[in-house]
Amino acid sequence: GWVRSIRSQKEILFLHINDGSSLENLQVVADSSLENRDLTFGSAVEVQGKLVKSPHRMQNMELQAETIHVVGPCDIWSFPLKMKQRQPLEYIRQFPHLRCRSNTLGSLLRIRSEATAAIHSFFQDNGYVHIHTPIITSNDCEGAGELFQIETSSGARESAEKTHFFNVPAFLTVSGQLHLEVMAGAFTHVFTFGPTFRAENSQSRRHLAEFYMVEAELSFTESLQDIMQVMEDLFKTVTSTVLSKCPHDVALFHKYVSPAQKSDITHKDFFFFSCRISYSEAVEILKQASQSFTFKPEWGCDLQKEHEKYLVEHCGDIPVFVINYPYDLKPFYMRDNEDGPQHTVAAVDLLVPGIGELCGGGLREERLPFLESRLQRLGLTDAYKWYLDLRKFGSVPHGGFGMGFERYLQYILGVDNIKDAIPFPRFSHSCLL
Amino acid sequence: GWVRSIRSQKEILFLHINDGSSLENLQVVADSSLENRDLTFGSAVEVQGKLVKSPHRMQNMELQAETIHVVGPCDIWSFPLKMKQRQPLEYIRQFPHLRCRSNTLGSLLRIRSEATAAIHSFFQDNGYVHIHTPIITSNDCEGAGELFQIETSSGARESAEKTHFFNVPAFLTVSGQLHLEVMAGAFTHVFTFGPTFRAENSQSRRHLAEFYMVEAELSFTESLQDIMQVMEDLFKTVTSTVLSKCPHDVALFHKYVSPAQKSDITHKDFFFFSCRISYSEAVEILKQASQSFTFKPEWGCDLQKEHEKYLVEHCGDIPVFVINYPYDLKPFYMRDNEDGPQHTVAAVDLLVPGIGELCGGGLREERLPFLESRLQRLGLTDAYKWYLDLRKFGSVPHGGFGMGFERYLQYILGVDNIKDAIPFPRFSHSCLL
Numbered sequence: 060g061w062v063r064s065i066r067s068q069k070e071i072l073f074l075h076i077n078d079g080s081s082l083e084n085l086q087v088v089a090d091s092s093l094e095n096r097d098l099t100f101g102s103a104v105e106v107q108g109k110l111v112k113s114p115h116r117m118q119n120m121e122l123q124a125e126t127i128h129v130v131g132p133c134d135i136w137s138f139p140l141k142m143k144q145r146q147p148l149e150y151i152r153q154f155p156h157l158r159c160r161s162n163t164l165g166s167l168l169r170i171r172s173e174a175t176a177a178i179h180s181f182f183q184d185n186g187y188v189h190i191h192t193p194i195i196t197s198n199d200c201e202g203a204g205e206l207f208q209i210e211t212s213s214g215a216r217e218s219a220e221k222t223h224f225f226n227v228p229a230f231l232t233v234s235g236q237l238h239l240e241v242m243a244g245a246f247t248h249v250f251t252f253g254p255t256f257r258a259e260n261s262q263s264r265r266h267l268a269e270f271y272m273v274e275a276e277l278s279f280t281e282s283l284q285d286i287m288q289v290m291e292d293l294f295k296t297v298t299s300t301v302l303s304k305c306p307h308d309v310a311l312f313h314k315y316v317s318p319a320q321k322s323d324i325t326h327k328d329f330f331f332f333s334c335r336i337s338y339s340e341a342v343e344i345l346k347q348a349s350q351s352f353t354f355k356p357e358w359g360c361d362l363q364k365e366h367e368k369y370l371v372e373h374c375g376d377i378p379v380f381v382i383n384y385p386y387d388l389k390p391f392y393m394r395d396n397e398d399g400p401q402h403t404v405a406a407v408d409l410l411v412p413g414i415g416e417l418c419g420g421g422l423r424e425e426r427l428p429f430l431e432s433r434l435q436r437l438g439l440t441d442a443y444k445w446y447l448d449l450r451k452f453g454s455v456p457h458g459g460f461g462m463g464f465e466r467y468l469q470y471i472l473g474v475d476n477i478k479d480a481i482p483f484p485r486f487s488h489s490c491l492l
Numbered sequence: 493g494w495v496r497s498i499r500s501q502k503e504i505l506f507l508h509i510n511d512g513s514s515l516e517n518l519q520v521v522a523d524s525s526l527e528n529r530d531l532t533f534g535s536a537v538e539v540q541g542k543l544v545k546s547p548h549r550m551q552n553m554e555l556q557a558e559t560i561h562v563v564g565p566c567d568i569w570s571f572p573l574k575m576k577q578r579q580p581l582e583y584i585r586q587f588p589h590l591r592c593r594s595n596t597l598g599s600l601l602r603i604r605s606e607a608t609a610a611i612h613s614f615f616q617d618n619g620y621v622h623i624h625t626p627i628i629t630s631n632d633c634e635g636a637g638e639l640f641q642i643e644t645s646s647g648a649r650e651s652a653e654k655t656h657f658f659n660v661p662a663f664l665t666v667s668g669q670l671h672l673e674v675m676a677g678a679f680t681h682v683f684t685f686g687p688t689f690r691a692e693n694s695q696s697r698r699h700l701a702e703f704y705m706v707e708a709e710l711s712f713t714e715s716l717q718d719i720m721q722v723m724e725d726l727f728k729t730v731t732s733t734v735l736s737k738c739p740h741d742v743a744l745f746h747k748y749v750s751p752a753q754k755s756d757i758t759h760k761d762f763f764f765f766s767c768r769i770s771y772s773e774a775v776e777i778l779k780q781a782s783q784s785f786t787f788k789p790e791w792g793c794d795l796q797k798e799h800e801k802y803l804v805e806h807c808g809d810i811p812v813f814v815i816n817y818p819y820d821l822k823p824f825y826m827r828d829n830e831d832g833p834q835h836t837v838a839a840v841d842l843l844v845p846g847i848g849e850l851c852g853g854g855l856r857e858e859r860l861p862f863l864e865s866r867l868q869r870l871g872l873t874d875a876y877k878w879y880l881d882l883r884k885f886g887s888v889p890h891g892g893f894g895m896g897f898e899r900y901l902q903y904i905l906g907v908d909n910i911k912d913a914i915p916f917p918r919f920s921h922s923c924l925l
Contacts, residue, residue: 061678061886079679080619103886105712130712131858131887138885156878157885159678168675172622179612186513189605193916194627194664194687195640195702197923205644211691212632212641212663224691224701225923230645231627238916238925245494245592246512246601253686254627258644258657268657269628279538279563425564445589445925452571452590453494453536454564483626483671490630490658492671492878 082307089124100142101133148479155491166308177300187248192235197227205258207231231256239276243457250275260487264476269485276459286458291332317473334374337383359385367415382407391433394422414470420460515740522557533575534566581912588924599741610733620681625668630660638691640664664689672709676890683708693920697909702918709892719891724765750906767807770816792818800848815840824866827855847903853893
């Protein structure tokens with residue numbers, strides 16, 4: 060393991076060694092004669108000795124060292140991490156190759172790993188087929204924001220007129236949904252969990268250019284309720300697993316990283332999802348708010364961050380499902396509620412305290428004529444001929460959702476900046492390593 | 493589910509319905525009066541009735557239908573998949589949005605999903621931390637082949653002189669190894685399982701532009717033997733799981749897709765890994781071969797596909813580890829064996845019948861002076877300053893490997909073309925959907 064602290068007391072040397080398996084260190088007790096020049100904070104060591112029951116109440120076991128071998132020394136003067144210092148996350152973000160050695164990022168990455176495993180298990184246990192939806196896609200007109208385009212590195216240097224590697228322009232995916240819908244025509248339950256990309260020039264604490272999304276699609280599903288139930292079950296199951304597998308890591312966040320924030324994974328809020336309002340109700344709530352907003356709430360307009368924040372507070376600072384959004388606000392694949400001529404669609408967003416939108420989903424328009432006329436009006440009929448095929452051949456009512464994985468981690472841990480919820484953050488002007 | 497077959501007999505209607513949960517269909521028995529125009533092959537149906545023990549020995553249960561509702565009809569004349577026809581994989585590859593509805597791709601995707609889950613479980617059960625290594629990276633000089641470069645889609649249309657979204661040129665990753673090595677400085681065992689990219693203009697049946705790789709890195713490991721052991725354990729555990737969870741799906745491949753090939757997952761070969769030879773021995777074997785090669789085998793040259801094939805046959809058509817490759821053949825991070833002045837490095841490739849290279853790995857050069865002088869000679873010292881830092885601060889002996897996931901599936905199932913081992917294949921001149 061690596062030396063996390065070192066202390067000489069009389070003739071005894073105390074070391075704390077960590078091998079990354081948990082936040083807790085192993086205490087090593089040695090004769091001070093074993094101390095040497097290379098034995099410093101950050102150095103890698105191999106210790107041989109006897110594991111004994113510790114006399115101290117803070118730990119169960121300690122290692123009585125017979126030999127200490129410094130495998131890799133560490134120059135503490137140039138090493139950016141310092142012993143016994145809780146350095147700010149902004150500071151350690153400058154060292155993407157070393158920050159995983161800090162307690163905070165170590166805990167974050169262990170939690171992230173457990174949450175990843177729990178997500179796979181949740182879906183597998185519920186009979187979902189896992190699909191690797193493609194990263195490179197020729198679909199470019201989903202309207203989910205600015206895209207990244209790809210070229211061969213030799214091609215990129217030449218004129219843009221040359222032929223493309225794939226013959227067609229190719230982009231990094233913004234969502235696996237449409238590809239999951241392909242699979243929902245053969246498997247009743249499918250999911251994907253992979254990277255998605257947005258080329259937005261945002262420096263917000265909630266946006267990355269490369270982030271992970273969990274997406275699921277359910278066939279033979281006719282109600283938004285079913286979709287919301289899966290969102291809720293996923294959230295609860297994964298959060299319970301993380302809580303039981305990484306109690307110390309989670310406690311570190313709640314104690315040191317976000318003590319002032321409401322985020323407390325053990326609080327009942329995390330397991331309380333009963334607030335469900337329609338978009339129309341949401342707009343009414345906002346209109347009647349005593350608070351004044353920068354963006355005036357108006358039926359037919361997107362909910363802004365300030366609106367989401369107010370709604371969550373209004374509902375008692377718990378997760379809130381907002382359903383049935385205006386038809387014109389949502390993409391072509393959302394299912395028309397037929398509550399008026401193209402009035403609302405069966406879409407749902409999950410808003411959570413401190414973050415805003417955590418999940419988005421809905422029922423998909425499975426009825427060929429509705430979809431055809433909408434695509435025609437948008438001039439997308441040719442581009443989505445393959446998508447129309449899914450409705451021509453054995454179409455079924457279905458729906459699904461996506462959850463931003465880093466936002467989920469931000470929410471359960473109270474991590475202020477999304478850049479600290481991913482091992483190697485990519486955002487505009489920054490792609491370190 | 494979806495109708496897979498339909499048969500009228502006297503006054504009885506027999507349907508086979510499939511919901512994607514397994515290769516096996518559910519037999520539905522109905523009064524022929526329930527037949528209607530929309531009830532065709534490929535249509536989506538909801539059937540209500542009684543599940544009873546089947547009188548036929550081919551199935552346990554059947555459904556005695558009371559009502560059959562066609563949720564989504566299917567125009568069998570324009571539907572590219574046909575009833576009772578085993579269409580060639582090349583044919584169905586033309587329909588990336590429908591091919592998952594064929595038996596073969598259905599089985600492949602269920603197996604792929606189980607293998608994915610088994611890989612996550614294997615590493616989690618063995619104490620590995622899962623890391624999402626980045627897809628977009630600014631490292632461009634690993635020498636693992638032609639890269640894809642990314643730009644914002646608006647930027648791509650303009651001059652190449654403009655500023656980059658990330659300020660620096662950015663590429664799609666060819667491997668998560670270097671980023672895993674960062675993590676191996678904090679966690680003893682780490683792994684990643686994600687997409688990797690090569691822009692090679694290859695139409696081979698073993699190459700994709702976008703493919704999945706399982707990669708692991710182990711700290712405090714001083715022997716290639718340890719790395720090979722993990723490769724072997726991973727292979728055996730995942731294969732056993734797939735075999736026990738998807739016996740019918742696997743049987744379909746061995747019966748219909750690759751009957752002539754040696755690939756039989758139940759055969760002992762799959763669990764027999766005892767052949768380990770050094771690169772030098774391999775070259776000697778090739779030199780003494782009675783067979784003549786297009787590329788003359790010579791110490792210091794890469795093993796060609798024809799060589800790999802011969803070596804595997806020579807060893808008895810079983811997986812073969814080849815170790816200790818020439819120093820100059822391998823990337824800068826491979827550990828010098830010091831068996832001569834820069835003679836060989838501790839690298840290992842796993843060759844398997846029918847495929848060739850399935851895994852590649854090795855020990856990494858953990859000794860700062862060795863690494864510094866090698867990077868200096870290559871003129872890469874500045875680009876890899878961060879990588880040298882990993883050796884300056886608490887460096888440890890470590891190593892790891894990567895396994896191509898689609899090649900793994902090709903191998904265990906006997907899939908001839910790698911394009912049929914991934915849901916949405918991307919290769920030069922092709923990026924459908």
